Amino acid sequence: MPEPVKVRILGVGMGPQHVTAEVAEALRSADYVLAAEKADGDPLLALRREIVAAHPGAAGPVEVVAVRDPERDRSAGLTTGGYESAVTDWHDARAARYAAVLQQRAGTAAFLVWGDPSLYDSTIRIVEKVRALGVDLDYDVLPGISAPQLLAARHRMVLHDVGRPVHLTTGRRLQEAVAAGLDNILAMLNPPPERLDFTGLADWTIWWGANLGAAGERLVTGRLGDVLPAIAEARAAAQAQDGWVMDLFLVRRT
Structure with a gap:
């Protein structure tokens, strides 16, 4: 029976200088990093690559697997309910795309979270949605600078x-x-x-x-x-x- 996918949710502050020793060690233990790509030339994806390059393992920097981010309704006039519904739909679409990659690649994947995963970040929720889609996974969470x-x-x-x-x-x-x-x-x-x-x-x-x-x-x-x-x-x-x-x-x- 195959091993569950291991997911590591890592708080990385706002760049390589904010990565704690604990998070750096976890990053080096990953087989790959899953990262959203919001557009061609996404500067935040580039910054994630900088973080990975600054904390390489014995075999060099961990591979970054870019996953095109689904579109989200960002209309200025959304009500609170409309905003929450738009975010839920966006998270569902993200979870489906991440699930496809995790099922294909397995191993140990890392998500690099801006700031700290405990504050206005939905990576934990999305990983739970991935699990609900039938992906056999375990995950842990390491804090970052918020x-x-x-x-x-x-x-x-x-x-x-x-x-x-x-x-x-x-x-x-x-x-x-x-x-x-x-x-x-x-x-x-x-x-x-x-x-x-x-x-x-x-x-x-x-x-x-x-x-x-x-x-x-x-x-x-x-x-x-x-x-x-x-x-x-x-x-x-x-x-x-x-x-x-x-x-x-x-x-x-x-």
Whole structure:
């Protein structure tokens, strides 16, 4: 009876410099890395290749197997339900493509997850979907350096006041958190600032960062109403330099 496929879900921060010794050892033990390819010349696929090249095994860098990523409905006007449905369909399609590769190649596969797999990443969910499709697999998860950790370090701050909570959410649900009375909010998975609703937050303080740890890293902080134009400019600059943009921010009532 064949051995189950071994899958290793590895948090890699934002590049080779963030890979822990534990993750590097796991990466070297893999037979191949499965990586989504979002478009021809995908810069994030290239960055994954850099990570693999920086941590080679005895026989050299592990092979990177690129899997074309399915299209996802990214319409700006999606409701919360519509967004969740679009993401579910996208994950189902991803799982089917990964399942085909894993069944064909078997062995030990690794997924390299930006930041840490515990925060706004669906690799674990997708691997569970692959298993539900009938692929006999076992998997483990190793942590990485998360974007909130990097944001706090870059701004030389603590994410919460003494004895107080910090609320993690998405930019889409920012006003929902504010309406619930929360006043120390970290938002990830953000659209451009012109598509975010900052109503009533002009006097709050914002600590914002994009592409943390990458060449195009940008940071902005200040009274939110004053620095929004600077954030829009910095976000565009990060996109232009790296070819992609991932940003997050903490907002706190003054």
